[in-house]
Amino acid sequence: MFTVEAPQMTAPPAAGLRDRAVDASALAYLQVDRAGVIRDWNPAAEKLFGWTRDEIVGRRLTDTIIPPALRSAHSAGFARRLVGGDSGGLGHPIEVPALHRDGSELRISMNVDAAEDGFAAFVSDQTDGHRAQQELQRSNTLISAILQHTTAMISAKDLDGRYLFVNGEYERIFQVTAADMVGRAEADLVSASVAAVGRANDAEVIDSGVAKTVLEEVPFGDEIRQYLVTRVPLTDPDGSVYGVCTIAIDDTQRRRSADVIAAGEQRFWNTVNNAPGMLYQFRAEPTGESSFTFVSDGCREIFQLDPDQIVESAAQVIDMIAEEDRDSFAASVAASALTLEPWDWRGSVIRHDGTRRWLCGMSRPHREADGAVVWDGMLLDRTLERSTELDLEAVRNDLADLVDRLAVLSATVPAGPEPVAELAHLVTEKDQEALFDMWRTALRRERTDSVLAGHEGRLLVRLRPHGTDEIGISCFRLDGPA
Structure with a gap:
């Protein structure tokens, strides 16, 4: 009676020993037939090229491990060996590019020999050595360029x-x-x-x-x-x-040039320390810590602190920022650090003596190799300017209040095709056309003033476009007959 094991013994002992030796080899082994189809593939080849034996056997060598740019040349050379018996390179190691399964390029050394119905090759990985040789060559070229130039x-x-x-x-x-x-x-x-x-x-x-x-x-x-x-x-x-x-x-x-350099340095420091406001360099570490690495003498007037005090502790300055301006300050610094866009901030600080100073800050950031962001810029004291703005705002408010009290008519109305009735009723019949001309001018978004005849005397009429769809009206009675 036959057993199920008997049909498995199909190879002579010598062939089995050869197969075990090939499988145990540290060198990749592959075999292709005369059609260029892979017929054998050992574990070392699986490791080198990323294809398992079951996946690779039956695939064409050219379409699998040959880089696309070299496939035509490979196919031509393979054909020459088959047709003309070209044995060039057989039995000798050759170094060529190859392709890993993941698409990366390898550099391999292979010994190709004729095999039954095709060719067989043992392959070793030379990728690291080839890269090292390229790096060495680049290094030598770089060193030579530095030495000679x-x-x-x-x-x-x-x-x-x-x-x-x-x-x-x-x-x-x-x-x-x-x-x-x-x-x-x-x-x-x-x-x-x-x-x-x-x-x-x-x-x-x-x-x-x-x-x-x-x-x-x-x-x-x-x-x-x-x-x-x-x-x-x-x-x-x-x-x-x-x-x-x-x-x-x-x-x-x-x-x-030492004396010239010293004089130039002195001029530089004179310029820096006499520039309006405070010049500085501010550094924010990836850990969240921050510091001033340079501060000009202008800090004394703004913060009533010496440069050394601010360099020693940035918190002395940051803690002075007025409560209502701290959120805008923190947000502006964070945005500039993230985008590396110029920093621009308006706000105020409360000094230790209780006085408020209005500041304008501007700087350009750059990121250093360690991830820190560094800003080079200046802080300008705009307290006088801000005080003037507040005074002007008060004057404008007072003037607006005065206008409201003196004007016959003061209103902001929709920009319709004709003057509003409240205005038209103030102007006599003979100046209605002039009023319409003024209204059309205001509709074109232009300011216009004119003296028109009113029912109770002359009127100074002012029309001011507001936004895209409103017109401001102010009418004042002037002395004298119409």
């Missing part, structure tokens, strides 16, 4: 003081070429005394293994130039020093 003179010397390298600025200053300088000493370019100073500083860095920065003077004809020179020990992986890298920055002009 910086305005600092950069050189490297061995323990005996012989040049290993000089950069483009060094070549320009001393009118030499990098190739000519290799193997030469500093004494070949400058006087013995100057070279001795440099050599002594080199020796100190070599002996200590610690970088050192000094000021050195180098004569160029009748001129002596001053260089800020930093020497850094060059070390092998084991830490042993094999040379010195020197970075020299021409500091002559800066030192010659």
